[in-house]
Amino acid sequence: MSIEQLMWVEKYRPKRLDDVVNQKEIVEGIKRILASPAGMPNMLFAGPAGVGKTTVALCIAREVLGEYWRDYTLELNASDERGINMVREKVKMFTRYTSIGISIPFKIVVLDEADEMTSEAQTALRRIMEDSATTSRFILICNYISQIIEPIQSRCVIFRFKSLARDDVVNHLANICKLEGVRYEDKALDMIYEFTSGDLRHAINILQAASSHGIVNDASVRSALGISYKAKVGEVIRLALEGNFNDARLRMLELTRVHGLSERDFIKFAGEEIMKQSSKNIELLKVLAEYDYRLVVGAHPDIQLAALLAELARVGRSSSSSSKIDR
Ligand SMILES: Nc1ncnc2c1ncn2[C@@H]1O[C@H](COP(=O)(O)OP(=O)(O)O)[C@@H](O)[C@H]1O
Ligand SMILES: [Mg+2]
Incomplete structure (x- = not known):
């Protein structure tokens, strides 16, 4: 079985704009643009995760490039550690080879996580976009439009994606x-x-x-969420051990208040994560046991969990070179 068949997110990724769930204004706007594909501008998609940004970009590629879409679409991730030089090289190579005998209006570059680029890198990107303007169109994707430099914003048609209802x-x-x-x-x-x-x-x-x-049903979803909770608690623990108390605390509150994870479950998952993440786990587990006890006897949970994270941050900082095993 291919990965596309195995993962439902891929198996059910819409291939046509008409099948995209909601994002109606965006789909309408893009359809108007694609009525004359040769005039397609560069585009900037902004919005939260998992709402259809990449999906819509690939639908556009299919629509404009037809059967050749795979060959003439370049998907890059801007947060790739090789940075803007990698982007420049790949785009250069990609735009250089010609498409003799094939009638496509241009090639398409989809650049994800564009807001992860520094503003210097974005300035370089703007140059790349201008240099390849005759051969290529860019679809830039980001979470936060405010992180994109103005000269790029002003060269793109901006589409703001919303969370799905x-x-x-x-x-x-x-x-x-x-x-x-x-x-x-x-x-x-x-x-x-x-x-x-x-x-x-x-x-x-x-x-x-x-x-x-x-x-x-209720039980199977809870069990699936448990796995997901664990990953999220792991993130909180990592932040705390790195000494990033404020972010750790905010994420913890999100989990307990918004997602309804119980405080004792938080501590249970935290224990498993500490075993994995820290070489000081004996010391830290003692701390954890103390807070677990306080919760049982009825201390205020938010305050106790925040104090726990502060303690982890302190221990983590005092051993910042040895606290992380394999990250
Ligand atoms: N608007 C949507 N309509 C249909 N499926 C969607 C939509 N948004 C997300 N999905 C599903 O979630 C997966 C990830 O969507 P994607 O477009 O990659 O999100 P992102 O906004 O993070 O780029 C898709 O493969 C698809 O299965
Ligand atoms: Mg995406």
């Missing part, structure tokens, strides 16, 4: 269940939405994980 997500998940022949309870799909707040990629991944229990 509850009904959109729940209906899409229900559809996938029907196509996969998986039984589901409506309440469970709702729960997935609650946890993923409009990130359809995350929602589909949880749905698939839950479905491996044979049915998508």
